[in-house]
Amino acid sequence: MRTMKVSNERGSALFICISIIAMLSIIGILAVKTSQTETDLSFNKVHSDKAFYIAEAGAKRAVLAIVNDPTWDSGYADIAFCGGVYTVTVEDSTADSTLSDSIRVTATGAINEAFATIEIVMAPDINYPFLHAMFGDDAVDIRNSMYINSYNSDSGSYLGTRIDSGADVGSNGTIDVYNGALVGGDVASSLAGGVTVVNPSDVTGTISDSAPEQTLEEIPQSEYDWAELNNDNLTGMSGSYTYDPATYSLISSGNVVLSSGVYYFSDFTLKNSASLTLAPGAEVTIYVTGSLEVKNSGDINGGGDPVDLLIYTQGDFVLKNSGTFYGVIYGPNSTADLRNSGDFYGAIVANDIVAHNSAQFHYDRSLSSFSRGTSNDFAVVAWKEL
Amino acid sequence: MRKLRNNKGFTIIEVMIALLITGIVSGAALNFYIKMHNQTLTQEEISEMQQNLRASLDEIIKALRKAGYKTGTHTAFRINGDSLYVFYQETQPIDTVLYFLADLSSAELAAYADLPTRLRPHKLMKQVNSAGPVVFSEHINNLTFTAHSSSNVEVAVSVQPSRPDVDFSENEGYRIYSASERVNIRNLIL
Numbered sequence: 001m002r003t004m005k006v007s008n009e010r011g012s013a014l015f016i017c018i019s020i021i022a023m024l025s026i027i028g029i030l031a032v033k034t035s036q037t038e039t040d041l042s043f044n045k046v047h048s049d050k051a052f053y054i055a056e057a058g059a060k061r062a063v064l065a066i067v068n069d070p071t072w073d074s075g076y077a078d079i080a081f082c083g084g085v086y087t088v089t090v091e092d093s094t095a096d097s098t099l100s101d102s103i104r105v106t107a108t109g110a111i112n113e114a115f116a117t118i119e120i121v122m123a124p125d126i127n128y129p130f131l132h133a134m135f136g137d138d139a140v141d142i143r144n145s146m147y148i149n150s151y152n153s154d155s156g157s158y159l160g161t162r163i164d165s166g167a168d169v170g171s172n173g174t175i176d177v178y179n180g181a182l183v184g185g186d187v188a189s190s191l192a193g194g195v196t197v198v199n200p201s202d203v204t205g206t207i208s209d210s211a212p213e214q215t216l217e218e219i220p221q222s223e224y225d226w227a228e229l230n231n232d233n234l235t236g237m238s239g240s241y242t243y244d245p246a247t248y249s250l251i252s253s254g255n256v257v258l259s260s261g262v263y264y265f266s267d268f269t270l271k272n273s274a275s276l277t278l279a280p281g282a283e284v285t286i287y288v289t290g291s292l293e294v295k296n297s298g299d300i301n302g303g304g305d306p307v308d309l310l311i312y313t314q315g316d317f318v319l320k321n322s323g324t325f326y327g328v329i330y331g332p333n334s335t336a337d338l339r340n341s342g343d344f345y346g347a348i349v350a351n352d353i354v355a356h357n358s359a360q361f362h363y364d365r366s367l368s369s370f371s372r373g374t375s376n377d378f379a380v381v382a383w384k385e386l
Numbered sequence: 387m388r389k390l391r392n393n394k395g396f397t398i399i400e401v402m403i404a405l406l407i408t409g410i411v412s413g414a415a416l417n418f419y420i421k422m423h424n425q426t427l428t429q430e431e432i433s434e435m436q437q438n439l440r441a442s443l444d445e446i447i448k449a450l451r452k453a454g455y456k457t458g459t460h461t462a463f464r465i466n467g468d469s470l471y472v473f474y475q476e477t478q479p480i481d482t483v484l485y486f487l488a489d490l491s492s493a494e495l496a497a498y499a500d501l502p503t504r505l506r507p508h509k510l511m512k513q514v515n516s517a518g519p520v521v522f523s524e525h526i527n528n529l530t531f532t533a534h535s536s537s538n539v540e541v542a543v544s545v546q547p548s549r550p551d552v553d554f555s556e557n558e559g560y561r562i563y564s565a566s567e568r569v570n571i572r573n574l575i576l
Contacts, residue, residue: 020415027422034426038433045440121456383572384452384474 047114055109055116058086062105070378084111121382124374133167133363136353139174142181147360149184153305154366164204167363216332219312227287232261258284266290276300288313299323306346306364431547435563439545442523446541449483454573465531484513487529537574542566
């Protein structure tokens with residue numbers, strides 16, 4: 001009997017058990033797979049986000065490198081960062097002529113097969129040197145009935161466009177406004193406590209000692225050297241003057257007439273009823289390496305457009321007891337001394353400006369759009385993710 | 387002969403007991419299977435919603451990030467209720483991409499006739515330049531744009547499943563998933 005029973009046990013319970021376990025396993029595996037897919041999906045999201053920020057980190061590093069050194073173009077190859085890598089390429093107009101003077105930075109971030117690419121375009125800042133009526137890097141000192149307002153030579157005459165605003169006085173150092181002077185614009189310095197305005201109602205705009213610091217662009221020596229070689233001193237000047245071609249010094253007590261061109265002087269002196277006129281339609285740029293003196297003179301470019309008489313100077317500038325002056329003077333290292341003068345139309349940028357007992361100073365607002373090429377400072381102008 | 391004599395068959399009681407046990411076991415198994423099946427469907431529905439949500443949000447955010455690319459003085463973006471215009475330069479001086487929610491057509495709405503308005507799905511539409519709007523994603527419950535500053539915009543998207551889940555007691559069985567992200571528009575904070 002025992003052997004009989006054994007031969008009758010066919011093992012169906014075992015079979016059923018195994019089947020049920022197999023079914024349950026399949027269900028379990030499917031469930032695990034579903035959640036695995038979801039995990040993968042969220043990992044993909046995490047990785048693509050990470051890749052984006054890794055790319056942005058690489059791009060920002062390259063942007064900083066270019067800000068520090070605009071000639072830098074070596075880029076980065078496979079730099080490890082936060083578990084991923086970034087690769088940055090830098091291209092300028094030699095790689096793609098449509099870039100002109102701008103730089104293109106392309107940064108790719110990669111992590112676990114997720115990629116992101118960012119493209120940034122950087123362009124040089126444009127210099128606008130004459131955004132102020134007067135800008136004195138170190139100091140501006142305005143006293144004794146100095147009256148400053150603005151007009152716009154592009155839109156009409158002085159009388160038709162003058163307003164008691166828009167003629168800003170700026171400095172990275174001290175600004176003093178004393179004794180009934182009137183400033184038709186803002187008075188702003190980047191030096192805390194650097195602004196002294198005895199009577200605040202003398203300033204029509206705002207008074208601030210927390211303005212952003214302005215960097216004055218130096219005129220490169222190479223530009224003076226170029227002017228020394230390429231000036232029109234001998235061909236463009238007429239009238240009454242004494243000029244020494246060996247030393248580039250000019251002195252006159254008569255009328256000097258300049259035609260369009262570039263002039264280069266060591267010393268430039270107009271005195272005792274001398275005057276300076278521009279030939280009709282002339283645009284004149286004067287480079288002065290020494291002193292620029294206009295004393296007891298008649299009109300300088302009288303009634304003209306200030307932008308037509310553009311003076312770059314390395315030395316000091318004195319305008320005393322003179323007639324009217326229409327022009328712009330840019331001397332970031334100069335001292336500008338304006339005393340007892342007639343009207344000044346235009347704008348002045350200097351290191352130190354003293355304006356005493358003068359009649360009037362009229363800032364030409366059209367100068368605000370006068371640009372002097374591009375600076376060496378690159379800034380990001382466009383950003384996109386590819 | 388011996389073998390035949392030993393095949394005695396089962397009594398009715400034995401069969402009844404066997405059937406009862408089989409019934410209980412297979413009933414429990416079926417119940418378990420149905421539950422698992424429903425749960426799998428729900429999980430799939432949820433993961434589809436999440437993908438829908440991610441894809442919709444990512445699409446809008448990626449477009450919004452490049453707003454103002456080389457557009458100069460032109461506005462970089464414009465929010466008009468639940469629609470968003472993004473301006474950038476790609477194929478023409480000013481390219482425009484518009485995202486907005488479209489209501490379902492009345493025929494499509496018939497399937498959702500008993501639902502309150504707030505649970506009726508919308509379509510997320512994308513329109514590039516003068517091309518006709520195309521459907522980017524469906525089953526969008528809501529879409530909002532909030533400008534926190536001139537260069538920071540919050541995009542919030544809510545999605546719902548394509549069909550209700552009978553085991554979910556709220557919102558007539560419709561789960562609503564939301565996600566939002568704030569974007570700094572890079573071209574405006576260079």
